Amino acid sequence: MDKKTGYKEILKNYQYMKLLLAGLINRFGDSIDTIASAWLIYELTSNAMWSAIIFGVNKIPTVFIQPLAGAWIEGKKKKPIMVATDLVRAVCVAFIATGFLMGFLSSWMLVVVSFTISTAEAFRLPAGSAVIPKLLKKEEISYGTSMSTAIYTVVELIGMGIAAGIIALIGTAGAIYVDMVTFILSAGIIATIKIASDERRDINGNLQAYFVTLKQGFTYIAHNKVAMFLVLFAAFLNAILVPLNSLLAPLANEVIGSGAEMISIITVSSTCGMLVGTVIYPVLAKLIRKELFVISGGLCIGIYYLAVILVRPAYSSILFSYVYLTFMSFAMGIFISILSAFLQVVFIELIDEQYFARASSIMNAMGSVATPAMSVVVSLLAAWLPTAMIFIIVGAIDVLVCLYLVLSHTLSNILGCNNEDLGKEVSSYATQVK
Template structure:
């Protein structure tokens, strides 16, 4: 691993810094917004529903957005979307401060933010190979993932403190400021910000070409399969973590911060050592290990309530399980990102990455709505037990079918 080569990539460093600031705010917002939704509604079902709404634009809009932004200035798209997200989040902070916030307002804001991200993500992916040399892809993506996780670690660590001392509105306002800072830094990027395309085809035609390219490239289909599995299994904990903290463990926002801290530490370690692991382990081993980790994680989340009176054991189990979760997810995520940049032609990257993300993310709103539905009939403990058993069965199933030719 030669991370020192990236020092010469000045525009990459600017994008990296902007992303780090952005992720810091998002990590605070992730806890603050979830806490806000549950505080306003006192309803686990609405919490899961809002989480699912967050991913609807990614599924329905992003594939077309990828084809659309391919013809535009990628840097301007990034700056505009950061500004838009900053304004929306700041309005939520104001409404919360004046105690005018309602559940439907949060859902609308969530949809708008996700729509902006649906345009921003393909533009960012298309800009990366322009400002980074191909031989530095592994290190660039790995360093970016590690730095993002470190930023998330800091943000997650202070989120509970900010909410406790200053209020949830302050935490959300910090996220708004992070978007404004991010956009300002991206303005300073001087690299060529978009690929010139000779034939200005219609968006739908470009979209169809991206779909065709994807379905005729087996390695990309495998990436989509991996992303779908990871996203689906993370839905219950991501959407019901606040409910788990309050209803099962009977604790406050500080525990959410602790959960996020060790999940992020695991993500940092997983992303950083990915280049080492990629040389020694196969895709099949990565996936099976992750599925087994997820099964154990969900079992521990429920069994850990037995140790609430043995607080030392409770925190040991919590730390180990969240660290493992973060590490496993980061390894698979980095694997997918590196292979996407390496295998896709630059002229197709924006639209293909958008379609890939859309397909992978389709599992999130579907699973979120299912979790929301289940939460009206069974408690969070039962939901987690079902997911733990499902993850174990998937590990066994994938071990068998991955030997078939269609997955080779």
């Protein structure tokens, strides 16, 4: 890696900074909209069922449409797609806010518009991902990814922190209009970005050629060991974090014997850890082998699940509870962010550019499937087992999976291949599909 590469060089990359600024504005609006939309659904329906329905509907395009969109995007210019989808989302949230303000918004309209927004995002995400390697040199990717992740996390925290104040000041509809403005600003900024070789090839509306392109993407994932590992491990990471996210309240009450303040301590500590981990990842990437990122991050999650339960008797001390869980959550946040950054950077560095949109869309779809699937499993377990037992089971499974990856030399065999070998695999499988 070039010794001169660092955050200063990223800041000098004017085109990438415009992409980062657009993403920052987008994330800020989304973080406010997350709170405002949840409150709007409650005000509109007064029924938790609709919240569950809309949550499920929002996941459908990610799972079923995004892989198809990724194949279509490969043959198109990425910038117009990003601009268009931002504007579509702006129109949709404006409709929601206006409908709520004027009193004609209904539950079914909310479902339809939410589906439309998620469909636009199914095209926007792979297009945005495919632009990154066009704006950054390979040696800059780890720093660029870390910088964007850290800034986005801070912005999301700020947005969610002030969302209640914005809603109180200008109302729920006003808060959603803020999200509309951020989409418009994002589209305007992206329109000014100069992207070299934005268009690779054109499918020319040939349906057969499109399905060949789609098949190539799935074949690439299925037969390329690095791509397959990244997709499966990302899905595993999403799934293994579901119990912690969904059972945080029972953990605080049943296991720790505390209240909502403990939820805040765990959440804030882990978020701070994630910020630190994101910033230090590029430095660690120069010193640590790829396998260690995976195994240390994976093991840390399992150890956390076990550690918060095994010291249960000591929670009788409030001081110990605060200090111990602050430290453990902070450490877990560091390892999760390092592992997440590693997966993102390796994905960008090793996945061939001509397959990037398709591969990233499949990866996102797999990750999205893992979350609701694991939520169903956790819900069933919670009906029969106490929270402490669920944490022990999940922690043990995580540790066993990570130990298997080490002892079987799976990580060394998969991540040990170099870019040249990977390129040969890509060409070979692409030829077979054609």
